[in-house]
Every structure is written in C-alpha cells, then in structure tokens.
Amino acid sequence: MSAIPDPVAAAVAATVARHRQDPHYILQMLREIQEACDWIAPEAIDRLQQALGLPRTKVEGVAGFYSFLYTKPRGRYRVLFSDNITDRMLGNMELLRRMCEQLWIERGKTSEDGLVSVDTTSCTGMCDQGPALLVNNYAITRVDAPRVDAICELIRAQVELAAWPREYFRVDDQVRRKDVLLGAALAPGEALAAGCARGAEALLAELKLSKLRGRGGAGFSTGLKWEACRNAAGSEHYVVCNADEGEPGTFKDRVLLSAHADLVFEGMSLCALALGARRGMLYLRGEYRYMLDQLNAVLERRRQAGLLGIGILGREGFDFDIEIHLGAGAYICGEESALIESLEGKRGTPRNRPPFPVTHGYLDQPTVVNNVETFAASCLVALRGGAWYAGIGTSASAGTKILSVSGDCARPGLYEYPYGVSVSEVLAACGAVDVQAVQVSGPSGVCLAAGEFGRRIAFEDIPTAGAFMVFDQRRDMFAVARNFVHFFAHESCGFCTPCRVGTSLLRNLMDKLNNGHGSPYDFAEIEKLNRILQAMSHCGLGHSACNPVLDTIAKFRPAYERRLQQKEFEPAFDLDWALEPARQMTGRDDAGAHIGSVEKS
Amino acid sequence: MDTVVKKKLKVATTSLAGCFGCHMSFLDIDERLFDLLELIAFDRTPLTDIKELGECDIGIIEGGLCNAENVHVLREFRRQCKLLIAIGACAINGGLPAQRNQLSLALILEEVYHTSVGLANGLIPNDPELPLPLAKVRPLHEVVRIDYFIPGCPPSADAIWKALNDILAGHAPALGHGLIHYD
Amino acid sequence: MSASFTIDGKAVPFAEGQTIIQAALAAGVYIPHLCHHPEFKPHGSCKLCTVRISGRQSASCTTLAQAGMAVESDTPALNDERRTLTQMLFVEGNHFCPSCEKSGNCKLQATAYDLGMMTAHFDHFFPSRPVDASHPDVLLDFNRCILCSLCVRASRDVDGKNAFALSGRGIKTHLIVNAKSGRLADTDVTLQDKAVRVCPVGVFLRKDRGFNVPIGRRVFDLKPVSAYVDATAALAKE
C-alpha cells in the first residue's frame, strides 16, 4: 500500500475551503483537483466526499459525466485535438498522427511512463485559427507540423506549461466587420447608469420595445423573459450567462468575453436590476479556461469601480455580484436546464420542461438564462433605447447578429451584420469562392446549398446562434455530416433512450457507409433513425442530431449515393477481418481461412 | 374452391451455431406437419438427405454465426432462397454462443487450448478442414438480409406453426400473447 | 364533474397536477412505460410512454393532463416507434432471456412482446459489462440495465442511502454503486431496500429465490402487460 500522496489532500482541502464547503460547487472542486493533481484519484474522491458529507455515488456520478474530468490517470500532459470539421479540413488528423508517432503513443491511451496522452475533443471554438488543440485545457491555436514537433519536444523535456512559448497560446479576436455591438466603445458603467436612470420598469419596457431576441439559438424575446422572471415568485432571483458556446463552428462569445467582457457583465447587471437579483453566474465552457483569470480580473475591477457588489453605482439596495463557473467538456451543458443542473454541481442532464427556468431555475428559483451576446446587446438597448434598437435589422429580427465565419474562405473571423444580411453577402465579405455549401448555426442548424445563398440571416428566414462554416467545391459533404453525427453521439448526455442509443446507431451507420459497406437498406435505416430522434428525444440535442444528415441527404444526395456501393445488404464490419484473430492464433492463411466480400456462386 | 393444384413451395432449413432445439420444436408441430406438407416440399434440410441447396422459396435458419463455415452456408441460403426466416434466439441475437462475445477470441482460445488441461496437447488446432471462428458470434441479420424472425429458445411448436401459416399466407408473422417468447 | 381529457377517444378523468400517464393508469388505460413507477416522481427517460397531442409528441409521464386535450396513444405509428425504442434497449445491453431469472416478470420483455417485437433489428452492441455477485443476498447483472434510474431514485428517496447512481455519459452511461471498491457487498444495501425491488428488468436478483415461480406462470405469462391495470403492483407481489 502506498501512502496517500499529500498533494491530493492539499488540493482537496484548498478547493473545498475556496468554495466554502458548498456541495453545489462540486464540479468546480473536481475541476480544480484535476488541475492540481492531473487526475481525480479514488483518494481524492474519498476526501472530497468526506469533506462535503456526500455519498460517493454523487461525486463519481458527476466526475464521470464531464469529458475533461479523468478518474483514471491520463498523463501530466493531456493533449486534445479539436475535431470540428474545420479542424479536419485544416489537417488536424495528420497532425495528431504525427504527434502520436513522435511520442510513441496510441491515440486515446496514456503513455506507459504516465507522461502524456493524445486524443480528440469536440470543437474548441478556434475554428478561425485552427487547427487547434488543448493542453491541460489551455488552448493552442494554428497548429502545424513544426509546432507539433516543438510541442513534442517540450513534453519530452517535461517543460512546465507556464514556460511554453506564449505565442502558441495566442488567440486572436479577428473581428472583420463591426456594427453597433462590436463597434460600441462604451465606458464601463455607461449602460448600467443609463439603465439605473430608467429604472427597472422602464428598462423592461425599452427591452420589449427593442424586440431583442435571444442570440443563443431559440430566439425567445428577452424582454418577455426578464419580465416573466421578475414576476415569478421566489426567495431569490438569479441571472445566468450562457457562455458554454459548444456549438461547433461558433466562437463569437469567446471574442465578446475577451474584448468586451464589461459589456457582457454589464448586461447581466442590467438584468439583475430588472429582476431584483443579487447573484449572477457566468457558465464558461471548459475550453475557454485560459480566459478565467482575465475575466475574474475584470470582475474585480468592476467591484472596485462600484459596478458590482453592494450598492452598485451608489444606489441603495442594488446589490449584485457575478461569479464564473467553468464547464468541463460537455456540449449539453449549453442547454439551459442542463446548464443549471451543472451550476448546481450535478450531471448535465436536461430537466423536464415545463417548468421553465424563468420560474424554476437555479435552486428552483426564478432564473434568467441568456446568451453572452444577448446580454451584451441589452446594454445598447439600455443606453440608446428600444425604438433605436428596433430600427436596426428587419421587422421581425431587430438588431445585429455576430457571425463566426470559418472554413473555406480567405478571411475567417467575426462579422457583425444587421439582421437580414444575405448569405451571399457574407460569403463575398469573407472571401469565399467556389462555395458548395454553408452550414449555418452549426451541426444543429441548417446546411445551405448554392441555390439558397440568397436567403437571409434572420429569425424569419435562417435563424442562427452564430456559426457560419463554409465548404467549397472540393469538400465532401458526406464527410461533413459524418463529422457532425460523431459530435452528437459523443455529446449525447445519455438520459433518454432515443438519443443515447440512436445517435450511436446513426454514427455506426454513417461509418458503415464511409467504410464502403453501405447499401440502400442502410439508407432507409438512417431515415428511420432520423424520425425517431426527431420525434422521441428529450431535448434539443436529440431533436437536431439528425439535421446534418437530413439536410445533406436532401441537398447533396450524390455524396451519399457514391457510398452506397453495395446493392445487397452487407454487414457493417469486415467479415474477413473478423477471422483475423483466429488466423493469428492458428497461424493459418489458406483460402479457407478467409471470407471473400462477395461469394463466388 | 380452387381446384388448381398449386405448385408446392420449396423449403430448406439448416442449423448453424445452434443446438437443433428449434428443429426439434419444428417437428413438434406433429400431425400438422402433414397439413404443411400439402403446401411445401423440403429441399436441403437436416430432415432430408438432400445435400445441395437448390433454388428455394423459403429458407429457415436456426443458430447464429460462430465461424466461417456458418457464414458460407448463410450466404448460400440468402442466394438460393426468396425468403429467409431466422428462427430462435441464437439466429436472432446470437443466443448462448454469443455469451462469449464479452471475451476476446484470443483469450478464449488460450484458455481452452493452452491453459486448461485437455484434449489438444496445448496446440490450437490449425487443420485447414476446420472452419475458423469469428471474432464475435453474430446474429444472422447482421450479415445478410433476413425477412422474418421467429423468436424463442426454442419457439414453441404452436409459435412456429402460427408464424409459418402467417408467412405462407403472405404476411409478417404476428404471434401475440403466449406465443411470442424470447426464452 | 371532474375535468377530463381523451386518450384515443376514450374519456379519462384527472385531478389537477396529474400527469397523463397517472390519469390513464388510474382509469385503467394502458400506455407503455418502463421508467415510470406510480410511487416515484416523473422521470421521463425511456420515452416508451410517448403520446401524440395536437400533432406533437411528448412523454406522457412528464406531461400534465389538461382538460379537453386529445391524446393519441395506441396507434400503429406510435407503437412502431415504441417498438424501435425497445429494440434499441435490447441491442444496447446484453439481454439473453433464456438464462435470465427475470424472464416472465420483466417489463422490458413484456413490453416488447406486447409491441410485437420479433427481433432486436439493429446490430448488437455486445457491450462488455460486469456481474457483481459479491453481496450475500443480491446479485447485480449490469448487462440488463436500461438506465431507468428507478433503483437510484428508490435508494435516494425511499431508502435514504444513495446506494446507486448513474455515471458516464451518452452511450457510456452506466450504473455505479456506493463503494470505493465498486462492489455491492461493500455498501449498506439490504434485501429490505426498495432499491432492490423496483428494477423493471433483471439487474437486481435475489439470491434466495431462483426460479421460485416456474416459467409459464409468471406475471406476464398470465396476461400481457397491457392487460394489467397496475403491472407494477402485480410484480411487487411476486
């Protein structure tokens, strides 16, 4: 028996103290333990469980849910290559192979000396400067072969991450087009002062007048949401900012938080003013770990400036503060009720709705959950008024939308446009030529073919959470859909049968087609799974998991038909390969030790 | 009444990785077999001496796929038969033989031939006459298209009788309570 | 007169706050279900109970009954989709009914019978899952777990033990027990626990009662699951 290593005890004690022994912070504690100890050892779970007085099942249940928490050793250096389709198009798989070869390890396995592991992860939100990877959850951008080689050297030499070249960790904002939001150079406190001057009631009235709708995807009226929450009875009201930004191809919240954090926090404060809330939480995706310290610094600066804390802007009774919770690799936590579960320190399983968060949210109290961009935009409304804001965009879609443009184009990055901008306008601006398709709003969004580029970004035409991935004529749209299906299978929370099993079945079928075993029979199967996912799933993830397949089948059918190489049904696996273990064990290689793919009659 | 003598449907059966239990249950339909023989004629089956499979209307297969030989026979049946029926748990989900799927084949062969004392003088048989085992035992429908399924381990004679009648009448078998069983 | 709604045209009375399935089962109208249990709060994970209301599908165990709503349940289309769900559950785990002590008393099996499931249809996952025989009185065969959380809920809400939980995510979701060793023997679970008795399938098996009631005379041998007004109660008597 080895003695319990001291660092574990110290790490647990420190994190438990930091979070005042509050079991709602268990996810934050696990994450901090992992940061300190490189993994969450059984001894760490023992100590955490005892310190918090929780059953072990609770701790293990949470630890097992999040991709970035490891209950088995994964190495001192944990490399995760971002595996969005845009990373693929930039050659991430080749780079991953290169790294594995140089480090003499197999993808997904920890090296024998416990030094390093290399694997893939869902899109890390660096699509405009990929291929990207995470080392111990810190983002590295613009990975190429020399950078891979250098990283391998650093790992072999066991150089501390803090001593790696800062250049590797450089994340650019790449704002290509500013409009009212990205161009607003507001002084901290300006919008909040305007909101305070209006007062809560008038602020809500302006917000409704502005026709501001949620920017996170669902597009619910922000004014109505805040009002409903304000009117809901509860002992506390909460403000939650959804910065989970997990939809592959989306990275505008990252830029808003890095360049306009004040605007976001100020929007949350305005919401607090409207609700009479005293606590706000920003749920930051684990992939954006590198921003945590700088965001906390902004919060601290705002406290010093009297923009957070007790008696904000000198107003008696306006007490509000914000804390940042970090996610740990779970796309589903972007769904608002799963996000709240995660904030409460639970597995990120979407709740049954109704009731909705506005009446029963965090700790079952009335809670507003809004996207980063929504909060930022609310500042403009507070400052300039609802009528002004409603005058921008189209009649059904007020204001502007920030698009995260990536893929095959000369100038990837952020483009802010008034709603109503056409897809072709954006394509022209970003320098995309020979475009075959655009995936708007990520895998759960819509895939547009060339004939549809006249359509407009707007709630009434093409609603979007912001992703805008461009594919030129060289790209194989089947590969695109397959990448997205893998994403959903990996990110399904596993709560409900249709999505838990259905996304895996769908992934297997797409792989079957990819491996040349597809027949029209499998095509029918895919369509059947699509129906079940859409009709029976518990939440939006399952509902939209089939979107990329449905869209690409409808619009790029030849990409599928090329795959239906078999007329007759074939097994999903290679029959001859299924004899390989037996061949190895027996040393046979005669004709009878093989099965042909097609039998001679 | 229809006086035209209908051409009898040709039926073949076989047992792959099964125990012949389904065949025994089939024979349990007893005197109803005579009614059945009004409608069908057997081609290759363990019940007849016909060794070569000819073109058939219906193939009935018991047992799953354990080895290369099973795969060859199944493919032959798929080629020759218009309709294929998987009968019994093993054909439908791998059944008892598929319990080995939890272990790797290498481990199993090691255990059987190397570790435990026994028959093969510590050698894994490598006679080309012997069919090689598949890495995993597979149900039939994972390798060829199967038209109908009659579950049970084995299905009762009544279940088989009902299912065959349904199929001969041209529709999917519907067994209903008491007849449908997975055990 | 109390408020009512209809299921497949049949009037079903309900009390304020009742879910569709609660009202339905109280009125003797069967809606397939696996994760719903009358003694526990609505959960909504298996989706077998999905019904159609004004063209939209939703789980009847988590949807509140409302006066005048027209619910479709026993339709060929819905039953097709439900059958597909049972098939998913069968291929996801390892269900070898002939050697399962729960056969005949198993809700998954009975529901699949009732829906006319002749084959699991999809390619089997053949997952590698353990069996835990460490406990003196209870055997745990994880091969058959359908992740309905009933044991989790029972242990937490009734037994006050938190002996079980789900861990992992997605297709890797799995049941864990409250012991560092991962062994049931090292928990405080006893035969008297509600958690040991709520499993709709054959994960929890009592070691003292192998094949007490012979196959052929078990709950769902006597009647199909849809013919029971309260199958849960019938099973509890077993």
Ligand SMILES: Cc1cc2nc3c(=O)[nH]c(=O)nc-3n(C[C@H](O)[C@H](O)[C@H](O)COP(=O)(O)O)c2cc1C
């Ligand atoms: C699977 C799934 C993932 C989601 N991810 C995000 C996300 O990353 N960021 C976000 O703001 N909203 C996300 N949403 C939408 C949220 O549930 C919610 O509608 C939104 O945060 C509300 O804010 P808004 O009104 O400002 O858009 C997601 C929804 C689903 C179903």
Ligand code: SF4
């Ligand atoms: S649809 Fe998928 S992500 Fe949503 S609850 Fe079901 S399993 Fe979880």
Ligand code: SF4
């Ligand atoms: S749990 Fe039910 S379905 Fe699974 S093997 Fe046992 S009896 Fe069959």
Ligand code: SF4
């Ligand atoms: S063991 Fe049984 S009761 Fe517990 S989750 Fe699995 S199927 Fe449900």
Ligand code: FES
């Ligand atoms: S019974 Fe309703 S979802 Fe399981």
